[in-house]
Amino acid sequence: xxxxxxxxxxxxxxxxxxxxxxxxxxxxxxxxxxxxxxxxxxxxxxxxxxxxxxxxxxxxxxxxxxxxxxxxxxxxxxxxxxxxxxxxxxxxxxxxxxxxxxxxxxxxxxxxxxxxxxxxxxxxxxxxxxxxxxxxxxxxxxxxxxxxxxxxxxxxxxxxxxxxxxxxxxxxxxxxxxxxxxxxxxxxxxxxxxxxxxxxxxxxxxxxxxxxxxxxxxxxxxxxxxx
Amino acid sequence: xxxxxxxxxxxxxxxxxxxxxxxxxxxxxxxxxxxxxxxxxxxxxxxxxxxxxxxxxxxxxxxxxxxxxxxxxxxxxxxxxxxxxxxxxxxxxxxxxxxxxxxxxxxxxxxxxxxxxxxxxxxxxxxxxxxxxxxxxxxxxxxxxxxxxxxxxxxxxxxxxxxxxxxxxxxxxxxxxxxxxxxxxxxxxxxxxxxxxxxxxxxxxxxxxxxxxxxxxxxxx
Numbered sequence: 001x002x003x004x005x006x007x008x009x010x011x012x013x014x015x016x017x018x019x020x021x022x023x024x025x026x027x028x029x030x031x032x033x034x035x036x037x038x039x040x041x042x043x044x045x046x047x048x049x050x051x052x053x054x055x056x057x058x059x060x061x062x063x064x065x066x067x068x069x070x071x072x073x074x075x076x077x078x079x080x081x082x083x084x085x086x087x088x089x090x091x092x093x094x095x096x097x098x099x100x101x102x103x104x105x106x107x108x109x110x111x112x113x114x115x116x117x118x119x120x121x122x123x124x125x126x127x128x129x130x131x132x133x134x135x136x137x138x139x140x141x142x143x144x145x146x147x148x149x150x151x152x153x154x155x156x157x158x159x160x161x162x163x164x165x166x167x168x169x170x171x172x173x174x175x176x177x178x179x180x181x182x183x184x185x186x187x188x189x190x191x192x193x194x195x196x197x198x199x200x201x202x203x204x205x206x207x208x209x210x211x212x213x214x215x216x217x218x219x220x221x222x223x224x225x226x227x
Numbered sequence: 228x229x230x231x232x233x234x235x236x237x238x239x240x241x242x243x244x245x246x247x248x249x250x251x252x253x254x255x256x257x258x259x260x261x262x263x264x265x266x267x268x269x270x271x272x273x274x275x276x277x278x279x280x281x282x283x284x285x286x287x288x289x290x291x292x293x294x295x296x297x298x299x300x301x302x303x304x305x306x307x308x309x310x311x312x313x314x315x316x317x318x319x320x321x322x323x324x325x326x327x328x329x330x331x332x333x334x335x336x337x338x339x340x341x342x343x344x345x346x347x348x349x350x351x352x353x354x355x356x357x358x359x360x361x362x363x364x365x366x367x368x369x370x371x372x373x374x375x376x377x378x379x380x381x382x383x384x385x386x387x388x389x390x391x392x393x394x395x396x397x398x399x400x401x402x403x404x405x406x407x408x409x410x411x412x413x414x415x416x417x418x419x420x421x422x423x424x425x426x427x428x429x430x431x432x433x434x435x436x437x438x439x440x441x442x443x444x445x446x447x448x
Binding site for chain 1: 231232233234238239246250253257258261264265268272368369370373413414
């Protein structure tokens with residue numbers, strides 16, 4: 001039980017996919033122009049993540065190692081297409097209009113494949129579901145937060161509701177891609193600053209969380225010691 | 228030997244094929260279940276769009292369509308709206324290939340005299356929050372009117388409404404940046420251009436195609 005809670009919680013802050021793992025930057029930058037879009041994309045990704053994590057942890061034992069990545073991609077792509085069809089059929093038209101062209105991008109969202117390879121293939125289905133939920137929730141919260149910041153800064157509204165009515169002309173920078181980079185960068189800087197300061201206060205050297213740098217991943221050969 | 232460590236190409240190929248087959252099966256089921264709601268949602272969207280841009284009508288608007296060529300050689304799809312047999316307006320649809328990110332599809336309601344009644348952008352991939360805002364029709368909500376009910380009718384959009392009821396110049400509407408007098412939005416010049424161009428093409432088609440229209444639908448003065 002303790003392990004489940006730990007797995008679930010780590011995605012939200014300690015190993016937040018956007019702010020710590022720096023995965024899935026494409027939807028993070030492209031889809032956070034408004035709070036609604038950010039939340040919608042986050043929820044769609046969470047659904048795919050939970051589904052693919054579950055299936056992959058179930059089949060990981062029988063998938064030949066040599067072709068595991070193509071098999072994972074097929075599983076993920078299937079889930080994404082299911083989400084796409086379900087959204088088209090049952091979601092409000094405005095949400096599908098906003099997310100439609102980005103849904104196929106979930107297939108190549110590094111978070112999904114990254115969690116499949118780094119977590120789901122090595123843990124049992126139950127833990128994998130909670131990992132997907134936690135990571136998805138962390139992703140959704142971060143995207144919604146970014147969406148709120150960017151939407152407010154560019155047009156004075158939050159979730160489509162104008163908070164400052166005197167905001168007549170839109171401020172373009174936060175709504176555009178460069179603005180997204182600047183805001184994400186600023187949030188990362190603040191987070192790292194807080195972490196580093198806490199580490200210094202505790203008299204330790206700040207090191208990134210274990211298992212999250214290149215050496216611990218086995219998707220590609222980068223970062224491996226060549227012996 | 229365990230299948231996990233298998234390196235035989237044939238076995239690997241068969242495994243991958245089986246996985247793909249399984250996924251195809253799942254997709255076939257989901258697609259079968261959702262195909263009806265999807266087409267229903269599409270139809271509902273289209274019907275709502277037609278209601279928004281046209282005055283009240285009582286004929287089956289999809290019964291007859293006419294495709295006209297615009298001056299720039301785009302096909303313009305025209306349907307006629309009647310009430311009690313009299314023509315009350317036309318619905319014209321055209322796709323401008325030159326949006327900022329792909330095509331911009333426009334649906335326009337046309338008055339019987341050939342002027343534009345109302346415009347909707349039905350499909351676009353413009354920059355969210357920038358170009359896309361020019362194509363969107365939405366009632367603005369503020370914290371002060373949050374609890375009030377949304378008003379009926381078509382939400383205003385000054386970039387789309389600027390052509391309503393106006394006579395189209397011989398060369399079409401041109402945005403102020405290019406020396407004309409149609410509105411444009413800084414930072415979304417290409418989208419503004421695409422909107423003005425689409426509206427012009429549709430209006431010019433109606434100006435030049437009167438004969439064809441009256442032949443096809445009758446009753447045009």
